[in-house]
Amino acid sequence: MLTTFLTHQWKSFWRSRNRGGSIAAQVVLGFFMLYFMLLAVAVGLWMPEFIAKFFPGQDIFIVFTGLLLYSFVLDFAARLQLQDLPTLSVVPYLHLNIRKQQIVNFLNIRALFSPFNLYPFLLFAPFTLYRISQTHGTAAGVMMFAAVISLSLFNNYLVLYIKRKSIGNAFIAIGVVVLLAVFGLLEYLKIISILDLSSRIFMPVIKQPLLALVFPVMAVIIFLINSRYLMSNLYAEELGAKEEKKASTDYAFLNRFGRVGELAALELKLILRHKRSKNSLTMGVLFLFYGFLFYKKEHLANDSFGMMLFAAVFMTGISIITYGQFMYAWQSAHFDGLLANKIDFRNFIKAKFLLFTIASTLVTLLSSFYGFLSWKLLLLHLAAYLYNVGFGVFIVLYFANLNYKRLDLTKGASFNWQGVGATQWILGLPFLLLPLAIYMPFGIAGKPYIGLLALAAFGLITLLMRPFWINFLTKKFEKQRYKIAEGFRE
Amino acid sequence: MIEIKDLKKIYGNRTVVDIPGLEIRAGETVGLVGNNGAGKTTFFRMLLDLIRPTSGVVRSKGEDVSQSSDWKNYTASYLDEGFLIDYLTPEEYFTFIGSLHGLSVAHVADYLRQYDEFFNGEILNRGKYIRDFSKGNQNKVGIAAALMQKPEILVLDEPFANLDPTTQIRLKNLLRELSRTRNMTTFISSHDLNHVTDICNRIILVEKGQVIKDIQTDENTLAELENYFSG
Numbered sequence: 263m264l265t266t267f268l269t270h271q272w273k274s275f276w277r278s279r280n281r282g283g284s285i286a287a288q289v290v291l292g293f294f295m296l297y298f299m300l301l302a303v304a305v306g307l308w309m310p311e312f313i314a315k316f317f318p319g320q321d322i323f324i325v326f327t328g329l330l331l332y333s334f335v336l337d338f339a340a341r342l343q344l345q346d347l348p349t350l351s352v353v354p355y356l357h358l359n360i361r362k363q364q365i366v367n368f369l370n371i372r373a374l375f376s377p378f379n380l381y382p383f384l385l386f387a388p389f390t391l392y393r394i395s396q397t398h399g400t401a402a403g404v405m406m407f408a409a410v411i412s413l414s415l416f417n418n419y420l421v422l423y424i425k426r427k428s429i430g431n432a433f434i435a436i437g438v439v440v441l442l443a444v445f446g447l448l449e450y451l452k453i454i455s456i457l458d459l460s461s462r463i464f465m466p467v468i469k470q471p472l473l474a475l476v477f478p479v480m481a482v483i484i485f486l487i488n489s490r491y492l493m494s495n496l497y498a499e500e501l502g503a504k505e506e507k508k509a510s511t512d513y514a515f516l517n518r519f520g521r522v523g524e525l526a527a528l529e530l531k532l533i534l535r536h537k538r539s540k541n542s543l544t545m546g547v548l549f550l551f552y553g554f555l556f557y558k559k560e561h562l563a564n565d566s567f568g569m570m571l572f573a574a575v576f577m578t579g580i581s582i583i584t585y586g587q588f589m590y591a592w593q594s595a596h597f598d599g600l601l602a603n604k605i606d607f608r609n610f611i612k613a614k615f616l617l618f619t620i621a622s623t624l625v626t627l628l629s630s631f632y633g634f635l636s637w638k639l640l641l642l643h644l645a646a647y648l649y650n651v652g653f654g655v656f657i658v659l660y661f662a663n664l665n666y667k668r669l670d671l672t673k674g675a676s677f678n679w680q681g682v683g684a685t686q687w688i689l690g691l692p693f694l695l696l697p698l699a700i701y702m703p704f705g706i707a708g709k710p711y712i713g714l715l716a717l718a719a720f721g722l723i724t725l726l727m728r729p730f731w732i733n734f735l736t737k738k739f740e741k742q743r744y745k746i747a748e749g750f751r752e
Numbered sequence: 753m754i755e756i757k758d759l760k761k762i763y764g765n766r767t768v769v770d771i772p773g774l775e776i777r778a779g780e781t782v783g784l785v786g787n788n789g790a791g792k793t794t795f796f797r798m799l800l801d802l803i804r805p806t807s808g809v810v811r812s813k814g815e816d817v818s819q820s821s822d823w824k825n826y827t828a829s830y831l832d833e834g835f836l837i838d839y840l841t842p843e844e845y846f847t848f849i850g851s852l853h854g855l856s857v858a859h860v861a862d863y864l865r866q867y868d869e870f871f872n873g874e875i876l877n878r879g880k881y882i883r884d885f886s887k888g889n890q891n892k893v894g895i896a897a898a899l900m901q902k903p904e905i906l907v908l909d910e911p912f913a914n915l916d917p918t919t920q921i922r923l924k925n926l927l928r929e930l931s932r933t934r935n936m937t938t939f940i941s942s943h944d945l946n947h948v949t950d951i952c953n954r955i956i957l958v959e960k961g962q963v964i965k966d967i968q969t970d971e972n973t974l975a976e977l978e979n980y981f982s983g
Contacts, residue, residue: 507879510843524851528837535839535881599835602800604824604852604901744804751834 267368302384309389331460339438341421366492382414405474412477419484525613536671546580565710574642579650581621586658591669594750608736618655645714648721656731661689663742666749753778759808769961783952784941791961792941828903830894838883849897888914907939949974
């Protein structure tokens with residue numbers, strides 16, 4: 263029976279109508295997966311070297327066990343955000359002559375088929391099975407491995423349970439990440455030490471391998487709780503997320519913009535009431551930390567903005583990129599309605615500009631905390647912001663007119679290739695390369711601030727040309743609307 | 753009111769719609785009947801400028817619908833769920849549609865009160881988004897939103913499908929009354945021959961995109977249509 267279920271799942275995956283469509287998207291997805299897996303393997307293999315580099319002079323086993331707690335909290339947050347509930351797939355079986363226990367078993371096993379359950383093997387196997395075994399004995403190594411895998415499974419079923427009970431919401435994951443960042447900072451400032459606590463929990467396992475049995479037991483307990491819950495709640499309407507009463511809302515601050523504001527409010531509701539767009543939103547917030555990867559001390563000291571420009575444009579324009587890349591497909595489900603109703607196309611385009619300007623301004627304000635690193639970053643962000651609201655919005659909306667792929671909003675955004683077409687790939691190039699092209703000549707000539715000024719001026723000029731862009735895009739939209747509508751009806 | 757000339761839509765080498773000429777006078781209630789694939793929905797979409805015709809024009813009050821959008825001021829339509837903004841509550845949707853025609857929130861609420869009977873207490877204040885309603889109730893939202901615009905031309909694609917019997921009868925009465933009191937021009941497609949012959953004063957029968965019959969309704973029409981479709 264189980265194998266029948268699994269083959270059905272396999273077929274539903276390969277025969278899915280919205281399976282990203284093109285072969286190219288599949289290949290790229292496969293490539294990404296392979297890349298991440300290789301990354302995990304590499305980190306796993308060279309873990310001792312990494313630890314020695316980042317924590318010089320410390321015992322690698324103490325550091326490793328110290329990091330475990332962090333890694334599993336992070337794992338928990340990531341799963342909460344990205345892992346999907348395998349529920350809807352059982353609906354066609356509920357009325358058939360199949361025992362409940364079998365369906366529950368299927369759901370439990372189906373939940374194991376997730377990249378989140380694969381990577382711990384790649385990441386931790388080399389270190390635990392080889393390194394720990396070598397130094398502390400095979401038993402210690404094997405049991406440590408069992409401990410990390412059990413913890414991963416514990417997370418797996420805990421997250422499913424939380425999601426089924428609908429205890430959590432989209433913002434818990436962000437909360438956990440922020441909490442982690444705070445603890446990391448406190449750790450850095452040597453106020454408290456999670457590292458220490460963590461190694462105090464896990465070091466005994468190395469010394470006393472039998473202690474590791476606690477972790478599998480934990481995993482089994484949460485697994486049983488989960489199964490028990492499924493057993494008694496195996497009804498289609500109870501498996502999904504709980505429904506709460508929906509209220510009508512009104513965004514008063516948009517009313518001052520008249521018709522355009524109404525259309526913008528409509529789209530704001532769209533963003534807040536669909537899983538996929540909400541996902542994009544939370545990812546946008548997480549990308550605010552992107553700068554920490556790029557804003558290096560030496561770049562700041564040398565004024566080499568070219569190295570940091572990419573991150574700045576990306577962060578201040580994240581809303582434009584993540585949301586704009588699928589434009590107008592967000593509205594594909596009711597596109598006919600928009601066309602047939604009395605909506606002025608110019609207002610339609612203007613509403614997009616309005617929404618992007620508000621979003622980009624908000625994000626830029628949020629990102630101003632980088633000013634604590636250096637005031638130069640504020641200048642950089644301002645230039646990037648002007649470019650984004652000036653020309654970036656235009657690029658995105660221009661490509662929106664070439665996007666004919668319907669978008670399914672009910673699924674999450676991460677690793678979701680439904681509705682992805684050529685436009686999404688091409689779009690990023692001009693968007694991210696143009697600011698670099700404007701800045702670079704000045705950067706190479708050793709005039710970085712003039713370069714920023716040039717970028718800001720370009721942004722400002724294009725911002726002032728907005729009526730022209732709106733005209734241009736409206737004309738383009740009028741020409742393209744039949745084609746777009748036809749694609750969205752598929 | 754509406755004038756159609758040499759209207760053709762061809763997909764690949766398949767002609768979906770081919771209407772050399774058709775004229776609809778103001779106040780007419782026209783029923784479009786035909787089996788699946790007859791081209792009814794495609795025809796409606798061209799009427800509403802949602803599809804570009806391969807050739808020919810649709811003129812509304814003398815103006816080509818694909819060139820000017822003035823017709824949107826006096827035309828309301830509901831073809832399918834694609835016309836509904838399904839993540840809104842019905843109230844929000846009505847308010848939005850109302851605002852496009854300059855109706856205030858209070859106006860809309862006031863207007864909806866006369867549809868209490870039609871809604872049968874199942875639409876308003878249910879605390880649900882449109883996407884969470886049943887198909888029949890979604891239909892009701894779409895039809896009511898179309899009627900709310902006080903249109904001179906109304907286009908409905910299979911409005912009776914998915915509706916419960918009580919609502920079907922109420923909708924028929926509503927449409928009859930509107931065409932009488934406001935001289936509204938109505939376009940309806942339906943698979944239910946009883947309903948269309950009941951309310952339409954003109955029936956157009958299409959097959960494979962072509963107009964087969966164009967008749968004024970009388971007491972023999974139903975029998976004539978039944979005879980045709982059973983053949």
